[in-house]
Amino acid sequence: MKGEIVAVGTELLLGNIVNTNAQYLSQKLADLGIDVYYHVVVGDNLNRLTETIKTSLERSDLVITCGGLGPTADDLTKEGVSQAMGLKLLPDEESIEKIKRMFNSTGRLMTENNIKQGYIPEGAVVLENNNGTAPGVLIEKKGKIVIMLPGPPKELYPMFENKVLPYLKAKANSTIRSKVLRVIGVGESTVEYMLKDIFDSQTNPTIAPYAKDGEVHLRVTAKTDIPEEADRLIAEMEQKVRAILGDNIYGCNEEMLEEAVLKLLQKKNLTISLAESCTGGLIASRLTDIPGASASFVSGVVSYSNASKVNILKVKEDTIKNFGAVSPQTAEEMAVGAKTLSSSDIGLSITGIAGPDGGSAEKPVGLCYIGIAAGNSVNVHKIMLNGNRNKIRWSSSSRALDFLRRELLSM
C-alpha cells in the first residue's frame, strides 16, 4: 500500500510550527509496512487544498491529512477533501450532539461556528475525538482511503492509536513487526560499538538505533508472512542484544523510564519521596504523569531556596554554609529529609546547576548531585551534563531515575 501525508495549515508554511505530525505518522505507517512516498504541506486555501488532495489520490492508495478540522473559517480540510472526491458535506447529528455536550459539561459558551465540526462527508466514518471537539473522518471510496485527523498532537496521537491503527493493521498485507528496546546510561556511538557484530550481520530482523532525549532506542524489525515467525525472529534478536547490553536496557516499546521505575517500586512494594532542587518538580511530574503512580509515590518537595531546604527538608544550615547547596553533603541530607518527612521507604534527591547563570569554575553549569536514601544508607552520585537549561534539567531527571532504577534492581 502506498501512503501519503498531507498536513494542512498556513502556520506550517510560515514556519511557526514544525511538522512533527508527519514524522509521527511516517513512523507508524513504516511499522505497518505501508510505504510513504510523499509528505505535502498546504495552507488554509480551498483551491490549493482541493488540488493537493486530487494529486495525492492519483498517486497514493492512502492519504492521511492532519489539521484544518476545527471550527473557524480557516479550517477547510473536510471541504477540500469533499470537493476533491465529489462528496457532499452533511450534518452528523451524533457528532453535533457530542460537541454540544462537551461545551455543556465544561460550562463554556458554544458559539455557532462550532457546529461546523459536526459536518461529515457523506458515507464517511466518524472517528470520535475524546481530547478535543473536532472529530476525525475516514473515507473509503473506489479503492482509495482518506483519513482526516485533527492537527494538535494531543488529539491526533490517541485518535491514530485507538481508531486508525487497528483499521490499517487489518488492511496491510505482509506483516512487519517491530519492537523497540530502550537503553539508558550509554550513548549511541557506544551502543553501536558494543553491538557492531550484530549491526554488521543483520538482515531479517533488522536493527536500528535512534538517539532520543538522552536515551538510545533500538528498533528491531522483522518482516514475514507469518506473524508468529516475526515474533520468534524478534525474540531471538532481543536475546542477543540483551546478552550484551544487560541492565542498560530499561524497557520496551512505549514504556518510559518513569514507568519502569514505578513498576520496580510496586514489584518490591516500596514507596518513594522526592527532594528536587535544579529539576524543580520535573521528576515528580514525570512520575505522576503515569496512571497509578500514587501506589508508590508519596510526596515531593521542590526546595528551590536554601531556606526551604532547611525548613522543610531539615538540611543543616551548616551543611549549606560549609559545602554549598550544590554538594554531595546537601544531596545526602535532602534525600534523608525527603524520606523522613513522608515516612517513605526511599528518598531521592537532586541538587545541581541548570544554568544559564549560577555556574563557577569550581561548580560549573551542568554539575548535579543525586542522593538515594534507603534503609539506613545513602548513596550520592555526581554527574556532569552538557547543554542548555532545558536539556540539563531533562537529562539530570533521567539520570536520577536511572540511578534509582539500578539501585532498585539490586535490592
Place this chain on the structure above:
Amino acid sequence: MKGEIVAVGTELLLGNIVNTNAQYLSQKLADLGIDVYYHVVVGDNLNRLTETIKTSLERSDLVITCGGLGPTADDLTKEGVSQAMGLKLLPDEESIEKIKRMFNSTGRLMTENNIKQGYIPEGAVVLENNNGTAPGVLIEKKGKIVIMLPGPPKELYPMFENKVLPYLKAKANSTIRSKVLRVIGVGESTVEYMLKDIFDSQTNPTIAPYAKDGEVHLRVTAKTDIPEEADRLIAEMEQKVRAILGDNIYGCNEEMLEEAVLKLLQKKNLTISLAESCTGGLIASRLTDIPGASASFVSGVVSYSNASKVNILKVKEDTIKNFGAVSPQTAEEMAVGAKTLSSSDIGLSITGIAGPDGGSAEKPVGLCYIGIAAGNSVNVHKIMLNGNRNKIRWSSSSRALDFLRRELLSM
C-alpha cells in the same frame, strides 16, 4: 513571488528525522515577503523526484530544495532537477578541486564517489560550502529560480544566510512582518466570535488564530514595501484586538504563560510557593523551566498522598475526612499551608482528579480546585476539564497559572 520548499530524503518519509529545514526556510522566506504555498518531501527516487520538481516549477517561481547533494548513489537532487529542467550535469573543476583539498587537509581518504559532488547543472551558479563537502547550486531559467541546498542544518543555515539571503533580498519586492498575540482563558471559537468584525474585514494586516495546548495564538501579519509601515499596521491591529480581548492576552510572540506569571511576580516583588496534588509537580516544573525563576519561586510541595497533605501542608484531617481530598476546602487549606510553610507572599494550590481512575458521579475525572492564598484571603476556583490524564494535567496547570496571573494583575 511564490516559493516552495522541497526536502529530499527517504529518512524524512520513514519518520527518522523531522523536517526542521522546511520550518527554518519558511521563516526566512516569510521575512522576505515571499509567499510559501507548499512544502513537499520526496524520497531518494529519481522518477518521483523529477516529477516533483516539474510540478513545483509549474506552480511556483522559486523552488528551494534541501538534501540529496552528497556523494552516495542515494543523493539524486541535482540529477532530478537537471532532468526536470532539461539541463546537462557537467563536472565543475573548481568544485572538484575544493573537495579534493578538503579531504587532503583533514587527512581523510577521498573515495571516488565524492567527485559526483562537483558535478553542476550547466549554466548554474555554485554556492560554496564552507561546512561540508557538497556545494549548493543556484539556477535561474525562464523566470524560474531553483536553489539546491545541502540537508544538514549545520551546512544549510550558513549557506542560506551568506549566499541565498543577499540574492533573494535583491529579488524580493516587499516586507512581511508578523507578531503573535497569545490568548488564554477563552477557546478558539469564542476568540473568533469576539473578533468576528475584525476577521471579516481583514486585508492588511491579516490576522489568523490557531489553537495550541489550550491557548489561542493570534498571528497578525503585515505586508508592505516599507518595514516601518508594517510595524505601524501591526501596532494598530494589536490595539484593536486588545480593546476586545483585554486581559485574555497574556503575552506576545515566544513568551510563555509561565514567563508572564514570573514577570508579574517580579514586577510586584512577590514570592510564591506551591502545593500540587493532581498536577504532581508540573506547575513547579513549568515555572522553574524559566531562567531566573528562583527570584520569585520559593518552594513546591507535591502532596500526592493524604498523609502528606496533613503532615507537610497542615491540612486538617477532618477537612479531608468531611469534604474529601478533592474539595474547595482542601484546596484552600493547601494554599494556606504552602504559603505558611515557606513564608512566601502567595500560596497556589491545586487538587483534582486527573484520571483515568478515581472519578465518581459526584466528582468526575477532570474536576479540579485551584486555591490562591495571598495576604489574609484565599480564593478557590472550580474547573471541569476534558481529555486524557495528560491533557487534564496540562490544562489544569495552565488554568492555575492563568488564575494566578489574573489575580496578580488586579493586585
